Amino acid sequence: DTGVSQDPRHKITKRGQNVTFRCDPISEHNRLYWYRQTLGQGPEFLTYFQNEAQLEKSRLLSDRFSAERPKGSFSTLEIQRTEQGDSAMYLCASSLETGRNSPLHFGNGTRLTVT
Amino acid sequence: GNSVTQMEGPVTLSEEAFLTINCTYTATGYPSLFWYVQYPGEGLQLLLKATKADDKGSNKGFEATYRKETTSFHLEKGSVQVSDSAVYFCALSNAGGTSYGKLTFGQGTILTVHP
16 A cells, blocks of 8 residues: 555646646545645545546536546546646545545645746 | 534644544534544545544544534544644535545644644
8 A cells, every 4th residue: 555646746837837737546446536725724625536437526626627537547637727826735535435434545735836 | 515614723732731623514414524634744644533423433542522413523632742733624524425435624723732
């Protein structure tokens, strides 16, 4: 169990540029979640995959955001035409489908700064 | 919708003091309740959980009891240590549907313990 891995740890980009983040979940976990956390706030749910199917998307996820999990393993989160309001920590988590009480295992996050 | 409210922070204590961090929730159905902890520079980690009314979750000297009548899940520890300094998040999981496992977080409480 190597834990949830996220890449990169930090990303600084200029407004209007596109960015892509990667998440590698724990290998046997079939559920994968993306969250966003801003300073002084708790994580906010963005989207959720079960295997390769994206089952839920938050209203926070505007059309500029897209997430994929093509083979049910790693996932990518892309933000197009970044805005300063996108600056946040983006967290990935995974869990094993054993019911709603399965704990989520979080990665260390990707910190995005949009200048 | 679901929501979680934590006591205002930050909380500053001396070593060996008693800790209480209040958490109340609003949810439909019968959610599961969690406390996650985020140590400096690390990802969120599950601290403890409770899955039904009157359950008590415990770990590392921390305890929390699921109180349905007061919709609360307060975190307590009898004697804190400097190493407990971290950000603590209360969270609940949705009660059903395709959103199994999705967490709704409180805003977090920063705990600092001085020697």
